[in-house]
Amino acid sequence: MTEMFANTESSRRGFLQSALLGAGALGGLTNVASAADAPQRNGKSHMKLSLAAYSFREHLSRSGGPAKREPKMTLFDFIDICAGLDLDGTELTSYYFPKEVTHEYLMELKAASFRLGLDISGTAIGNNFCVPDGPDRDAQLKLCRDWIDHAAAMGAPVIRIFAGRVANGETEEIALDRCVAGINESLDYAAQKGVFLALENHGGITSTPEQWLAIVKRVKPSPWFGGNFDSGNFHTEDPYGDLAKIAPYAVNAQIKVKIGQRGSHQPADLERIVKILKDAEYRGYVVLEYEEKDPLKGIPDVIKRLRAAIRA
Template sequence: MVCGAVPPMGRSGKARMRLSLAAYSFRDQFKDAAVMDFPKFIDYCAEQGCDGAELTSYYFPQDVSDEMLLAVRRHAFLRGVSVTGTAVGNSFALPEGPELEEEKAQVKRWIDRAAVLGAPHIRVFAGSAKGIDEAGARRQVIKALEEVGDYAASKGVWLGVENHGGVVATPEGLLEIVKAVQSRAVGINLDTGNFHGADPYEELARCAPWAVNVQVKVEVRRAGAKAAEPADLKRVAGILRSSGYQGWVVLEYESKEDPFVAVPEHLKALREALA
């Protein structure tokens, strides 16, 4: 591999964005298969006019079979819904040892499953330093991302590192890691609600050129603020356009209102912002 800072994605042409919905938006409903499962979720996405569906790994059985993954893929195809990705919970900010090896193995298992599912992208975490200092944790994250990134590339899958606290809580921390990872299958899963500086929008803009997937939250929280504020979706869309982003924009609803009530309105607002 060639060493040096990895440049932005280098897309050609104008920004082009398509709308998807994250299964995590219905995390409570997935607890009861009679209320929500993946076929029902895909049907919901189709009914709401979403081009895509992000099928969060948490709601598959731990020992999910290829047959089940292929059945879900078939259902999505027949409903005209693209499987835009999945998401795993992992941490690479660990010292060498069995725990880190299992974390990498878990991500590789889901790379294999994503390939079967037809999902081009997996949201991954970096993690918070555990049993190791911060600088060491960053080195471990970079090393692990290079390993799993090479594996992902061999399967035609992208990995997006989410700005999700820990060693990637700030844009500086996230960019330091992503620029250092020598893999063209690794970029940023840009979560619009996970930066909490004085100006979260400026922080998003700094990271957007490295985005391979975008998850949109309907709220942002600034440093020192007592409460979250509604996200300016038009401003978010403008940031993505200015960066030349081309790809999926995934609504990930986490607020308190019933998603069956709230999600349609937020999809409408996001669709208008992206138009």
């Protein structure tokens, strides 16, 4: 009887494996040979919608800085707004957490999101991995470790991280080396906690796709590393073409309603941006980061456009 059961189980596993291979479904599993390799998709894009708390930066209290105004909302209010927009997720950007983040507070955010049917799609930190060795660099690395812990506690799968900027009197090559070292050290901890680190194209030494890719290609192999595609952060001659260069590496996507070309900002072609992600077979969250005035009035129409573009 035991032998027959074992044979049945073996046959079942073989059948499932053959069926999956035949359908091409195993191609959707990420096989990271090196950090420079784009994630292997399954050939079909799948996107979900989220909203970054940064969109309400004028309404939320920023941690660690002087209060410029009485906050008009809390992160719990922001979660309610995301649910009211019928989103799939909510990005709880780190800047708007209390200065001292407690486990109890993280659990309250997690519970509030879950009760409203929302994933916590991720968070973000304003790190700079280009600073020299010393107390400032130690603080940057600790910031990343702390937020890896917080993300893991909340069930947030990804943190948007920055590279940083060249320090005064130094070269970009030195900054690049420091940035890669900081990412590598942080990835060791992120892997233990099951949290992705997504490098954003965010000015500094990631101002062009070539600079961004130079970092990605030097980061050590890790299945917990990828890119954060920010549609508004390339201020180049061909920002749409440059976004297409980094889209294959994205594990998180950030959408803005303006796009920059050298010296000017123009309304973004949201449909074109979504198509870039579709062409890259991106699967994951599309997070609106609304930087214009009056977010309560402006965001619903943008979400409507993004939803239509995703479904098209």
